Amino acid sequence: MAARDDLKPAEREYPMPYETIQIDHLDAVTTITLSRPPVNAVTVTLLEEVLAAFDALESRDETRCVVLTGSGTKAFSAGADLKASARTSQSSTRFRDLGRAVVDRLESFPKPVIAAIQGWCIGGGFAIGMACDVRLAASTARFRTGDAYLGVIPSWGMSLTRLTHFIGRNRALDLLILGEDLNATQAHEMGLVSRVIPEAEFVTEVARIAKRVSGGAPITFKAIKETVRAQYVHSPGAAQALETHWSEIGGKSEDMREGIAAFNEKRQPVFKGR
Structure with missing residues (x-):
């Protein structure tokens, strides 16, 4: 390009x-x-x-x-x-x-x-x-x-x-x-x-x-990249531990609340990475 x-x-x-x-x-x-x-x-x-x-x-x-x-x-x-x-x-x-x-x-x-x-x-x-x-x-x-x-x-x-x-x-x-x-x-x-x-x-x-x-959620992207990489750099077990770690972080995040609210309100979410 x-x-x-x-x-x-x-x-x-x-x-x-x-x-x-x-x-x-x-x-x-x-x-x-x-x-x-x-x-x-x-x-x-x-x-x-x-x-x-x-x-x-x-x-x-x-x-x-x-x-x-x-x-x-x-x-x-x-x-x-x-x-x-x-x-x-x-x-x-x-x-x-x-x-x-x-x-x-x-x-x-x-x-x-x-x-x-x-x-x-x-x-x-x-x-x-x-x-x-x-x-x-x-x-x-x-x-x-x-x-x-x-x-x-x-x-x-x-x-x-x-x-x-x-x-x-x-x-x-x-x-x-x-x-x-x-x-x-x-x-x-x-x-x-x-x-x-x-x-x-x-x-x-x-x-x-x-x-x-x-426009995607920064926390989710971090979780995706780190966990996928761990599967071959470390092990499937390490990846699963990271999945748990990130799901706990994501579940408490403002971005998750914003994403659900935007879905229900039929609008584009505005993620802040927190």
Whole structure:
């Protein structure tokens, strides 16, 4: 999804504190755009800035939903910038650790994160996109996990660890060993993306979905993300304990009372996250 240039000055974050990402606010939706054209290749700086942005947005009450996308339509992200520099062992470790940190942050971030994927989604870009809670793909999106054909070991905690939990052993091995390109429809059939949207309708539909999600109950979203993640990071038993924990919190919340009242009064609820 191309970066929004039609926002009023008050709706865009100034001064721009980042080199490789752009942040825009529109109502309760914040969009983070990976901005390293032409293919938004990932660098240490980009990963550091993504982490910094999510840290800032966690405490920003006005943000209820985050959309993560890439600049332009050629690529969400084509993965690591292999031409940036020859990596030493130390820099490779730093890159790996930051990649893992971003994947972990997306999963543990307490607000819903929507990936808006246009064009190529490869390697590190694939890991980032798949870690998002909802993954919306334009009909022109393309996916690749061909690390074996570059001699690269995937090490961000996605392809070799999470992917089996997400789509199953056989499909994960098919992706990683065959390393072939997938179109958006194939990715949807495998469960990699939530839905496929025609290219011409993509920006409008992403905005519609993000607006809807931003109106959901913050406490419930926290419960959903934390409990679902616990099922494979910890155990089903740990997830059940979290379910109990969050249900007790939710049952006493103003948001639950507001949600029930709004349902009975046939109006949209106004949640406050408490």
